[in-house]
Amino acid sequence: xTRSYYFFAAAAAALTAAWGQDLPGMAVGILQQTxxxxxxxxxxxxxxxxxxxxxxxxxxxxxxxHAPAGANPILVPVYQEVDSTSVYRPVKPGxxxxxxxxxxxxxxxxxxxxxxxxxxxxxxxxxADSLKTARAALERNDWTTADTALASIPDGIVRTAARxxxxxxxxRENLTLARDRVLDGNPKAAxxxxxxxxxxxxxxxxxxxxPRAQDAESMRQKIEACARDIGDRHADAPQEIGAWLESxxxxxxxxxx
Numbered sequence: 001x002t003r004s005y006y007f008f009a010a011a012a013a014a015l016t017a018a019w020g021q022d023l024p025g026m027a028v029g030i031l032q033q034t035x036x037x038x039x040x041x042x043x044x045x046x047x048x049x050x051x052x053x054x055x056x057x058x059x060x061x062x063x064x065x066h067a068p069a070g071a072n073p074i075l076v077p078v079y080q081e082v083d084s085t086s087v088y089r090p091v092k093p094g095x096x097x098x099x100x101x102x103x104x105x106x107x108x109x110x111x112x113x114x115x116x117x118x119x120x121x122x123x124x125x126x127x128a129d130s131l132k133t134a135r136a137a138l139e140r141n142d143w144t145t146a147d148t149a150l151a152s153i154p155d156g157i158v159r160t161a162a163r164x165x166x167x168x169x170x171x172r173e174n175l176t177l178a179r180d181r182v183l184d185g186n187p188k189a190a191x192x193x194x195x196x197x198x199x200x201x202x203x204x205x206x207x208x209x210x211p212r213a214q215d216a217e218s219m220r221q222k223i224e225a226c227a228r229d230i231g232d233r234h235a236d237a238p239q240e241i242g243a244w245l246e247s248x249x250x251x252x253x254x255x256x257x
Contacts, residue, residue, distance in 0.1 A: 023066060026059045027076040027122040033059070034127075034153045037134065041147045046138055049146065053135050060128040073125035075158055084115030084166060086173055106189045109196035110177065113170040118161040127153045167207070168252045171200035172245060175223075179241040187234035194227035197244075204251075212251065219244055 037052035067074045089111045091103045130149045137146035174197035178190035201220040205213045223244065230237060 023063050023076045024078060026063050027078050027124060029059045030056045030063075030122065030124070030127055031078060031154055034131075034150050038147060038150045041138075041143055041150070044143065046141065050135065050138050053131055053138065053150075057128065057131045057135070060124055060131060063124045064128065067124070073123050075121040076124055077119055078122050078157065079120050081118040081120070082115055082166075082169070083118075084113055084169055086110050086170075087112040106186075107192040108177075108189075109193040110170055110173045111196065113166045113173065113200075115166055115169070116161050117166075118159055121158045121160075122153075123156045123158060126156050130156075167200045167203040168248055168255070171197045171204065172248045172252070174200065175241050175245050175248065179238055179245070182230070182234050182237045182241070187230050187237065190234075190237065191227045191230050194223050194230065198223045198227065208251075208255075212254075215247070216251075219247060 033052045033056035037049045037056065040046075040049035040052060063074060063076060067076075087110070088099055088104070088108055090105050091099065091108060092105060094100075094103050130152050134146045134149040137143075137149060174193040178193040178197065181187065181190040181193070198220045201216045201223070205216045205220070208216055222240075226233065226237065226240060233240075
């Protein structure tokens with residue numbers, strides 16, 4: 001089982017098209033400014049605490065201005081967590097369940113990837129109210145009320161989880177395995193994971209909307225061609241596979257909403 005965290009501040013470019021603005025990056029900024037404000041409260045630095053609260057309030061106001069119409073409350077993703085289990089087949093027998101390079105065969109690939117995706121969303125509507133409460137408390141030197149209001153912001157993050165198959169993650173793991181095998185000087189062993197990556201993209205095509213499905217189909221055909229000719233084109237394969245990995249990562253970020 002592997003666990004991965006995807007912070008939306010780093011994936012803002014992929015999400016901008018969906019949200020219209022970098023709202024996830026702004027929401028992460030609210031959390032960062034809130035943490036700084038709480039530290040200033042601990043140090044009894046009123047001016048610094050007020051400054052961080054103002055910055056967080058400005059970000060919240062920007063989000064409210066650019067959020068999709070009718071959103072109430074306004075929930076903006078701040079990170080995604082993935083718990084996944086990958087099944088490699090075939091593998092050589094081992095004394096325990098641990099998988100290592102010695103157990104991989106020439107035709108080993110990642111055959112299944114299942115897991116749980118948890119998306120955490122900041123409730124910007126309630127965060128804005130809490131920031132107003134914190135600011136009023138700071139202005140009258142009520143440190144306890146200010147800290148309680150600020151603490152409620154990260155505590156109010158809403159988490160939702162879904163368990164499903166993960167074709168893009170399966171494609172990614174197979175492409176990574178294929179690239180590693182080429183770089184290790186064993187390009188013919190990259191054919192099986194390349195074919196498995198193509199199969200995963202075929203599954204993704206069934207789930208993806210219009211233009212993205214066409215992009216996945218085009219990439220799948222290129223990967224299938226690479227799998228057939230890997231012995232002749234292995235010199236350029238690491239760069240090719242690296243480009244496909246970038247696209248897959250972009251799509252994973254794009255669909256993690």
